[in-house]
Amino acid sequence: MLNNGIEMPALGFGVFQTPPEVTTEAVRAALETGYRLIDTAAAYGNEREVGHALRLSGLPRDEVFVETKVWISDFGYSETLHAFEKSAKKLGLERIDLLILHQALPSRFELTLEAYRALETLHAEGRVRAIGVSNFMEDHLSALLEVASLIPAVNQIEVHPYFSQVGVQKADAARGIVTQAWSPIGGITSYRGGGSRTFDDPAIGQIASDHGKTAAQVMIRWHLQQGRSAIPKSVRAERIAENFDVFDFELSTAELDILDGLDTGVRGGPEPEEVTLEAFGREIAEAV
Template sequence: MTAVPSITLNNGVTIPQLGFGVYQVPPEQTKDAVLTAFEVGYRHIDTAEMYRNEAGVGEALKESGLSREDVFITSKLNNGYHRRDDALRAADESLAALGVEQMDLFLIHWPLPTIDVDYVETWKAMIEIHRAGKARAIGVSNFQVPHLRRLLDETEVVPAVNQIEVHPYLTNEQVRAFGAEHGIATEAWSPIAQGAVLGDPVLQRIAERLGRTTAQVTLRWHIQRGDIVFPKSVTRSRVEENFALFDFELSDEDMDAITGLNRDQRTGPDPDVFDYIPS
């Protein structure tokens, strides 16, 4: 089986650099999708309370026969639970849905800077969750540099991870650089821009020369930059394709050409104004 490289987070926890994401996977399809990912070789699953499919991840883990220690599981705090007591309860609900005693990584899903609950207070609740042993590591998602700076200035725990939108059309260099400076690992969601980059001529030329797909080239670019990625598919052939990233390399020229595609183009919401709270 292919050995997936790991990244050591700032608290010593190691995370596989390539994982399997279940965003937009319907709850009734999640178990089978994750079982397929396990069969292919993935050992890192990224879910969230907001996705409503944590239970399917837990069912797949139980059915797989894999040791709990061999699978890295991430979930994220839903936007409606930013108050301390709500966050503590939500963590317990995630653990119950997943069927585990401890998550490997638990993230604040969005900073929600325009609502009346300060994300710094939410982060303090996350610190409690970590110290209670309910998550091996804690982090954030979609936090911009000013959000991160406040956490560093006003609390004593640096996030282990910041999960942000990153792809060749949105390289997000400022946030990545701040993370690197402060020991915060970058996880890249929407790593192929929801497919928007797959027809790009630069990526197509590189892929043709290497005998790879544009998706593989894009994911390999992330890997070589040091991003943690977790592409999603419910099609086995795509799941296998997305895993086949470790028997080729991109040249420095390829890397620079792909990075040069940046156009600051988001596929998702702007974290500075996004304030959605699920009903």
């Protein structure tokens, strides 16, 4: 349950870095498996394919919770209102369940505040059911809430056993904000290369063996038992199904503590303070 009373499934399906040509089939497989939360973003370039999968599924619109994100290049009040129009048209939806600011853009935080004001307008008009943020650190949240009328419902951040951002999670919890984990099973520790991978961690492997589960299932269960939302991704039907099969076992307090103790403090994604329009700006295509 989000802080505005809207229900959001805790376990969702993400499509970050999923090529458009395979996105539709991956989302279809996820929906057939039972996922009812789909996460995408304007910057992923696959919103249109997500929308196509939703229509092909035949599921009633109110059975699937759809969230997408506004990229920094579209920050600003009128710009963000237009970003909603682009995303909604690509998704084929009149209303989006959760609309999120993708980054805090610290170097131009006034644009961030204007973008969030646009989200508040969209929420007031009923065009989005909930609004949120992504990759916001404690100081970003504090600065936002000095002027915001609505507390974000969700803060989507990098969280996995090797990087758990406890401080941000506590800041979220103190404000009634749901922490949603991207790269929840530490995939970023694999495809970024170098260093150890969460999937190969012996402690995670032992817990998985004890439960007859995989390392990925253990990590997803860790998120759910600690009250986080998680959005694992895959393009393989068997892996998509495996990541959803996490509701028939429970981790002990000792096992949760072991997973908590694996935090390295090393971020896999970009440093939030280094996200600038100059370095990360990109044009988000119009919906045609």
